[in-house]
Every structure is written in C-alpha cells, then in structure tokens.
Amino acid sequence: MQDETAEQAPGDEAPPGSxxxxxxxxxxxxxxxxxxxxxxxxxxxTGTVVRIVGDA
Ligand SMILES: [Zn+2]
Structure with missing residues (x-):
C-alpha cells in the first residue's frame, strides 16, 4: 500500500522529489x-519544508 502523504509535512508546498x-x-x-x-x-x-522554488 502506498501512502504518498507520509513524507509530507504540513508546511510542505509540494511532495518531496517534485x-x-x-x-x-x-x-x-x-x-x-x-x-x-x-x-x-x-x-x-524535521526542520525543513519543501517549497516551490520555481524554474526559469
Ligand atoms: Zn519547523
């Protein structure tokens, strides 16, 4: 069973690896x-959050 939200913290803006x-x-x-x-x-x-950093 997959739980794609397991690694995502409340402050994350995107799933890790996106x-x-x-x-x-x-x-x-x-x-x-x-x-x-x-x-x-x-x-x-965790001390870190996933943010959208964009890409020019
Ligand atoms: Zn924090």
Whole structure:
C-alpha cells in the first residue's frame, strides 16, 4: 500500500522529489524542528519544508 502523504509535512508546498520543489530550512522554527514544548507543526519536526522554488 502506498501512502504518498507520509513524507509530507504540513508546511510542505509540494511532495518531496517534485520538480521545482526544494527542501529549505523551515522558516517557522528556523530549522530546529522544535516549537515551544513540542515539534514544529509546520515542518513536522524535521526542520525543513519543501517549497516551490520555481524554474526559469
Ligand atoms: Zn519547523
């Protein structure tokens, strides 16, 4: 069974591996993966999020 959303954090704009997508430091937690007492909700605790970087 495939679960294509398994690797995608809430802050991701595109699935990992997508064209024009790149992994960047999470702007919410600054890459720490932590937010307050728990893990960052934007990156899911990974410290990175997938953003659309575009391609000229
Ligand atoms: Zn984060």
């Amino acid at each position: 064209r024009q997508a790149g992994e960047v430091t999470c702007p919410v937690c600054g890459g720490s993966g932590r937010s307050g007492d728990g893990e960052c909700q934007d990156c899911g605790g």
